[in-house]
Amino acid sequence: xxxxxHRFTRGWWFxxxxxxxxIMIVGAPLAMGFRLSLHDVFLYDFRNQFYVGLENYRxxxxxxxxxxxxxxxxxxxxxxxxxAVGFGIIITxxxxxxxxxxxxxxxxxxxxxxxxxxxxxxxxxxxxxxQQEFGLLxxxxxxxxxxxxxxxxxxxTALIATIISNSWQLTPLAILVFYAALTTIPxxxxxxxxxxxxxxxxxxxxxILPQMGPHILFVSIIVITSAFREFDMIMALxxxxxxxxxxxxxxxxxxxxxxxxxxxxxxxxAFTMFIIMATFAWVYITLYRKLEARTQ
Amino acid sequence: MSYSTFAKSLAGLxxxxxxxxxxxxxxxxxxxxxxxxxxEADAVVNYFAPKYYExxxxxxxxxxxxxxxxxxxxxIEAIGGTGRWDLxxxxxxxxxxxADYVVDLTPYIEKYDFDVSAYPDLVVxxxxxxxxxxxxxxxxxxxxxxxxxxxxxxFFSHPDEQAAFREQYGRELEIPTTFAExxxxxxxxxxxxxxxxxxxxxxxxxxxxxxxxxxxxGIARSFIVMLYSTGLGxxxxxxxxxxxxxxxxxxxxxxDIAKNNAPREAQNWAFLExxxxxxxxxxxxxxxxxxxxxxxxxxxxxxxxxxxxQPLPVWEDNLAGYDQGVPFLGGGGVLVFDTPQAEEAFKxxxxxxxxxxxxxxxxxxxxxxxxxxxxxxxxxxxxxxEAFLPAYEKTLEAVFIRQGIxxxxxxxxxxxxxxxxxxxxxxxxxxxxxxxxxRNMNQTFRRAGYxx
Numbered sequence: 001x002x003x004x005x006h007r008f009t010r011g012w013w014f015x016x017x018x019x020x021x022x023i024m025i026v027g028a029p030l031a032m033g034f035r036l037s038l039h040d041v042f043l044y045d046f047r048n049q050f051y052v053g054l055e056n057y058r059x060x061x062x063x064x065x066x067x068x069x070x071x072x073x074x075x076x077x078x079x080x081x082x083x084a085v086g087f088g089i090i091i092t093x094x095x096x097x098x099x100x101x102x103x104x105x106x107x108x109x110x111x112x113x114x115x116x117x118x119x120x121x122x123x124x125x126x127x128x129x130x131q132q133e134f135g136l137l138x139x140x141x142x143x144x145x146x147x148x149x150x151x152x153x154x155x156x157t158a159l160i161a162t163i164i165s166n167s168w169q170l171t172p173l174a175i176l177v178f179y180a181a182l183t184t185i186p187x188x189x190x191x192x193x194x195x196x197x198x199x200x201x202x203x204x205x206x207x208i209l210p211q212m213g214p215h216i217l218f219v220s221i222i223v224i225t226s227a228f229r230e231f232d233m234i235m236a237l238x239x240x241x242x243x244x245x246x247x248x249x250x251x252x253x254x255x256x257x258x259x260x261x262x263x264x265x266x267x268x269x270a271f272t273m274f275i276i277m278a279t280f281a282w283v284y285i286t287l288y289r290k291l292e293a294r295t296q
Numbered sequence: 297m298s299y300s301t302f303a304k305s306l307a308g309l310x311x312x313x314x315x316x317x318x319x320x321x322x323x324x325x326x327x328x329x330x331x332x333x334x335x336e337a338d339a340v341v342n343y344f345a346p347k348y349y350e351x352x353x354x355x356x357x358x359x360x361x362x363x364x365x366x367x368x369x370x371x372i373e374a375i376g377g378t379g380r381w382d383l384x385x386x387x388x389x390x391x392x393x394x395a396d397y398v399v400d401l402t403p404y405i406e407k408y409d410f411d412v413s414a415y416p417d418l419v420v421x422x423x424x425x426x427x428x429x430x431x432x433x434x435x436x437x438x439x440x441x442x443x444x445x446x447x448x449x450x451f452f453s454h455p456d457e458q459a460a461f462r463e464q465y466g467r468e469l470e471i472p473t474t475f476a477e478x479x480x481x482x483x484x485x486x487x488x489x490x491x492x493x494x495x496x497x498x499x500x501x502x503x504x505x506x507x508x509x510x511x512x513x514g515i516a517r518s519f520i521v522m523l524y525s526t527g528l529g530x531x532x533x534x535x536x537x538x539x540x541x542x543x544x545x546x547x548x549x550x551x552d553i554a555k556n557n558a559p560r561e562a563q564n565w566a567f568l569e570x571x572x573x574x575x576x577x578x579x580x581x582x583x584x585x586x587x588x589x590x591x592x593x594x595x596x597x598x599x600x601x602x603x604x605x606q607p608l609p610v611w612e613d614n615l616a617g618y619d620q621g622v623p624f625l626g627g628g629g630v631l632v633f634d635t636p637q638a639e640e641a642f643k644x645x646x647x648x649x650x651x652x653x654x655x656x657x658x659x660x661x662x663x664x665x666x667x668x669x670x671x672x673x674x675x676x677x678x679x680x681x682e683a684f685l686p687a688y689e690k691t692l693e694a695v696f697i698r699q700g701i702x703x704x705x706x707x708x709x710x711x712x713x714x715x716x717x718x719x720x721x722x723x724x725x726x727x728x729x730x731x732x733x734x735r736n737m738n739q740t741f742r743r744a745g746y747x748x
Contacts, residue, residue, distance in 0.1 A: 040743050043371065044393035044702050050743060064728050065718070153564055155721065239364070241511035242563070243721020258368050259713070260736070261393065261706040 056268035080227035083167035088174025114172035122236025329383040339659035392702025395428035422697035441627035485580035508565035524696035527616030605687035625695035
């Protein structure tokens with residue numbers, strides 16, 4: 001029906017619509033962003049753009065605030081990864097227990113943060129949990145006569161508070177994927193572990209976690225990419241303060257672009273974020289393929 | 297029907313139709329205004345807009361936006377040409393960035409007899425003009441405002457306090473007229489709970505001085521008052537003198553007084569919130585923007601009727617030879633965007649600010665036109681206006697106005713925000729913050745073509 005030439009090209013016809021959309025939606029803004037990062041361009045005078053080559057990149061890497069934001073982003077991302085994946089595994093493991101009743105109700109409840117807009121989630125946490133005077137946390141600490149800190153206004157606690165709030169939003173994704181993954185583990189493996197006298201912890205460690213390796217890796221990459229570019233939740237919680245203690249790269253880029261009106265530098269920061277994430281994604285895909293091959 | 301009856305009927309019908317059309321057209325006219333929250337916004341929404349609608353049938357819809365979103369959203373709508381707002385309030389530091397999207401008000405000012413001379417020259421320069429639109433008026437001032445020093449008169453006049461101060465500092469206790477004196481007096485009045493002040497035991501700590509020190513605009517607004525009093529800035533050749541050692545001096549002074557004499561809570565205040573502390577007897581002195589006067593003179597508070605008002609202290613050895621503190625002339629004005637309603641929008645502003653000038657001052661508690669300082673009705677409106685209005689008029693005589701370049705906001709205001717935020721928080725060293733500011737300002741001016 002099809003000639004040899006058609007056999008090799010027809011696949012392209014099938015993916016062409018998606019590919020074109022992808023180029024338009026992802027590729028074009030990316031190219032525009034990269035182009036702007038090579039220019040001196042200010043928001044109030046957007047039409048006048050001056051080519052400066054890699055000067056913006058050179059300055060960004062020398063700017064102590066960029067380096068600080070990079071470190072803050074790394075801590076924030078790592079913190080969210082540990083909490084979201086850690087709590088995701090624990091909650092899923094508990095949910096999977098035969099002792100749990102109304103399992104679907106519990107799962108539905110755990111999914112609520114996931115469907116909530118990050119800004120709304122951030123405002124809710126700021127007002128109802130972290131608020132110094134009326135927040136839930138300080139109401140509890142007050143009951144025990146403990147100090148009632150300004151969680152979001154003290155440098156020492158603000159980053160931790162934002163990590164916890166953001167992890168709250170990311171954990172349901174982990175639960176969803178891990179729970180689905182748990183159902184794919186053959187019952188024989190549990191049976192074998194039981195016959196060998198393995199405890200629940202040992203079963204989790206030696207049977208479940210190795211089987212869930214690719215899924216953990218998958219959730220990790222989603223959590224990392226999401227936390228790495230997080231903006232809404234942080235803006236709603238702290239706006240990047242106090243000082244620069246919660247200024248992650250996305251907030252830094254926003255400040256440069258909107259507050260300083262320096263769109264060239266804002267795009268430079270954003271593009272470095274893309275490079276970091278693209279590198280990370282490449283490492284992930286390589287790892288994922290190896291791990292998947294090993295588990296199969 | 298005779299010819300004359302027919303002609304009269306026709307004329308009557310035409311007139312009625314024209315009136316009906318006029319009314320219908322007026323009823324269809326809606327002016328939309330992006331507002332910054334505050335007493336003046338409430339006055340627009342709750343008083344002037346309904347009154348104007350009653351008088352003219354023209355609806356004015358004020359949309360009060362969060363302060364930290366106002367500029368971004370106005371910029372986005374203006375650049376996008378959506379015509380969402382006919383009027384937009386903003387601080388003049390950023391007027392230049394809207395220069396391409398607003399109308400020249402000069403023809404309207406002439407056509408409708410808007411009296412520009414009713415405002416002090418510096419207000420006109422700052423809140424009506426921009427070098428991005430030379431020779432034109434691009435805004436009308438609604439809330440030009442500058443901060444002043446307030447103090448508890450009863451503390452300063454108490455014999456025990458006077459004697460103690462004389463013994464400690466070897467001079468009379470007076471409301472400070474220099475920043476060096478301000479620090480001494482602030483130290484003197486900073487006392488823990490259980491100590492006494494003016495013969496009374498304190499149940500909570502008393503702080504010598506405070507201003508809003510919240511991250512971002514709060515602390516920048518507070519710091520900039522002291523910064524400009526040193527005479528720093530950039531000259532007409534756009535050479536920043538921010539690498540001058542006096543910048544470090546004023547920064548050290550500010551960080552010292554802000555950390556040691558102001559309450560910790562001040563670091564959460566964005567603008568006027570801290571004046572509650574003054575009202576409640578927890579501050580001896582404060583920097584007050586005029587919008588806060590109703591708070592400090594709240595009859596339910598401890599400070600009412602005991603407040604002294606004066607312009608800010610002078611920074612000794614300042615670079616510009618100022619003889620009083622030079623606060624930043626803040627507040628803002630209203631830009632008329634280039635929309636089909638521009639003329640109607642101007643007419644509304646003129647009615648509110650000029651035809652209703654006394655009512656505007658009463659409702660908004662904003663004072664800038666000459667009538668606001670001379671009108672006997674206003675002077676008598678509150679017992680404390682007799683002391684406040686002359687001191688405020690004097691404050692407005694020596695203010696720092698932003699340079700009218702489009703880059704001012706990014707280079708100077710945001711530069712100040714970044715500089716003091718990074719230093720106060722300890723995220724950058726003084727040298728790093730200073731170098732960063734100078735570099736950013738030079739880069740901005742170079743790119744704009746002001747310097748080579």
